[in-house]
Amino acid sequence: MAETRPEPTGTAGPNRLMRVLDRVVGGVEWLHRNSRRDAGPARAVDHDLPLVISEIRAEADGVRSLRLSRPGGGPLPAWQPGAHLDVLLPSGRTRQYSLCGPPGERRHYRIAVRRLAEGAGGSREIHDELCEGDRIVARGPRNAFPFVRGRSYLFVAGGIGITPILPMVRAARTRGADWRLVYTGRSRASMPFLGEIGDLPAERVWIRPDTEFGVPAAGGELLAHAPPGAAVYACGPVPMITSLRLDLPGSTARGLHWERFSAPPIIDGRAFSVELARSGRTVEVPADRTALDAIGEVMPEVAYSCRQGFCGTCHVPLLSGQVRRRGRARGDDVALCVDRGRGPIAVDL
Template identity: 50%
Template sequence: MDPHTPPPDLYGRPRADTFLRFLTAFGDRYGPALGGPLLRRNPRRPPAGPVPALRLVVTARRPVAADAVELTLADPSGAPLPAWQPGAHLRLTLPSGRERHYSLCGDPGDATVYRIAVRRLPDGGGGSAEIHDGVHPGTRLAARRPRNGFAFCAEPAVLLLAGGIGITPLLPMAREAARHGLDWHLVHTGRDPGSLPFADELRALDPHRVHLRTDREHGGPPTGAELLARAPRGAAVYCCGPAPMLTAVQRALDASPAAALHFERFGAAPVTGGAPFTVRLGADGPALPVPADRSALDVLREARPGLAYSCRQGFCGTCEVRLLAGTADHRDRRLTPGRRAAGTLLPCVSRAAEGETLVLDL
């Protein structure tokens, strides 16, 4: 893809976003004309500096499901926290220095606290284990202000689909849908009743619109058609869950009553259209082969376990490295063409042509 061409949809939806397409076309047509003196920065105004990190303290911790805990975070002084909207996430810096993204699952109308829920991942990168084992009431944490890459548009008809801990961004959406009187339904799936966080809180919203579905009761995971069967005609579907769930919903969407799909992944998307290439650690360092079905970040972390990362989806920038030589296939959703040309690379999603070697400053 031409690096100057925007992705078909910034939220990862498989269908083109009409508004984004219009906005891009408008910018291409009128941007040069409008980019003159009227839009230039006032030379008397100093350039904006970096936004300071939020300083938060854990005020409460409670289990919400098997191997899942909820943390309540507040400003140590009691000051109001920055506003957020359903679907937003918080980028936390843990005591070890690890950075991780967690969806906000509280009430956007409550400016006194943030709530997040974290499931322990035995085979993860250590962030969830650190929270479960070492973060308790009184722990101080730094965070970036909430950002939203999974915005809830409050369409008149909505179907919310959650898999396990994927309920976290959808719980505020359900509250918002109920508050605005939308035609909404929520399906929450998991292995068994004990694996479903916030079950009581969800039922309290509207027991007739909340449907809890477990593999144990039904003999296995639901199909995409089964998940989408509750969609009102013309509904917008919001889905967050494991990769097989998202794939099933995408494949069944066209045959369903739903009209649009918005989704957020737990982690990295499967590599598609990949070819084997090589990354070299410095001009004289070791050469590491990257298979067609693995990311460069995964390979690099085997050689450099301390290499920072967070989203693994090309939007947070935590894993940023410098490209010294080679031609990269940038697949991120963060870097500008100028930064790419200057040698910035996000190895979580970026690749190279078959046989190419990318020399990294590591």
């Protein structure tokens, strides 16, 4: 997802770094957003899609894949590389997972989930409670990470970030593009789909587990594999994406498109309060937390999914006050997961 811009004040070291970073890659960020606009925005698909879990496979330590089919068989809605499903779990939680099967596959969808012991519970529910034959409901597919047609690509995946990247690699291969894949992770045992990746042309793939190199890869090290003029598509943890952004101007690549699988950091946050109009309660949001987190403490049922400002699940109408926008909420809506009040705000919640 497009990373948020830092707010304009603050002197702490990391904040200064992010401001420098923002200046260094400002043009790249524009290219990223412009490319996305060319490909069209993600569109919500609001109808429920009942699915049955037809197969569960262990793909790596703590990672399982789910094959999802229509309960009665039949084709599923079409999708493009980069697309994801909103999965509505039996507990009521909603989580988003990239489609990682072959592009164009309509009989089954495949998603992969890493179990996060300290997470909010969605991945534990999938790992610990769901079995083959169980039914779930999904919405989508929709695409917030569109894959734009080009001649050359560098794909960079970190761990479970391989999921949106795999269909892109296959599509690039089918189109006859010049491509390279760099796949990083803590160890080979933790990296899903290494078997499938082993079937790709070895001269185009670099597997780089931290355990075999001692340290995580720097952005420049990853970008050194880019064909000249390549578009870079990356999905992985925040430090990997940040390092790529920082080192991109010194590389031969021409643009960076990225998706993270964690919430963006809060840069130079300021405290504010949110009045929840329906209950009359007021919640104080500290400088280092999101409104969604603060509201979640008094209202655990508050809905969310991506925590990055793009899926729309946490958007609520803004009744008063002004917000510093970080997500894709439009009009009078506010994205509780990323937007921040410029002062006290009130929302219809």
